[in-house]
Amino acid sequence: MSPAAAEVRSAIRTVLASWAGLVAEERHLEPPARDIPALARFLCQHVKWLARHPAAGELVDEIRELTRNARSIAYPNSVRRVTLGCCPDCEGELVALIRPRDDFLPSEIVCTTSPSHTWPVTCWTTLARQIRGSQAQGSKEKVLEP
Numbered sequence: 187m188s189p190a191a192a193e194v195r196s197a198i199r200t201v202l203a204s205w206a207g208l209v210a211e212e213r214h215l216e217p218p219a220r221d222i223p224a225l226a227r228f229l230c231q232h233v234k235w236l237a238r239h240p241a242a243g244e245l246v247d248e249i250r251e252l253t254r255n256a257r258s259i260a261y262p263n264s265v266r267r268v269t270l271g272c273c274p275d276c277e278g279e280l281v282a283l284i285r286p287r288d289d290f291l292p293s294e295i296v297c298t299t300s301p302s303h304t305w306p307v308t309c310w311t312t313l314a315r316q317i318r319g320s321q322a323q324g325s326k327e328k329v330l331e332p
Contacts, residue, residue: 190259198222198256201248205229209236264289273297274313274320 202225203217209232210217218228229236236242257266270280278299285293295313297303305313 188259194252194256194259195222198252199225201252202226202229205236205245205248208239208241270295271317273299273303274316275303276300278303280317 199220199222202222203220206217206225206228209215209229213232213235218224236245239245261267264286266282266284268282268284270282272278273280276297276299278297280295280297282295283293285291293307295305295310
């Protein structure tokens, strides 16, 4: 793990622990363990209470800043890669390359196996229909197999 990633992870744990501590103290509850998943679950369980708290705006601001920092470390070139599933045209895997609006290249879906299998944003709906159709056909074939 890079030092920057470790630093932002530590900041996330600190902020979540601080807010969980506030909830536990004001609601007279046992605080959760100081690991990120436990802290996040605890805060999610009390989100309605937190939303009514006078410091709710501060919580939102802190989480927004942490999210921004974490994304900038996870995606340093601002391109997000999201794995979508199987390519409908081959055995490859589909990955969405989501770029910022001001990027020179457009966002697209690409196949990890065949460079010719690409879909621009304008074709994503058609691709989704094609994938659903091939998934439905595949499930019918599985039912028909002896």
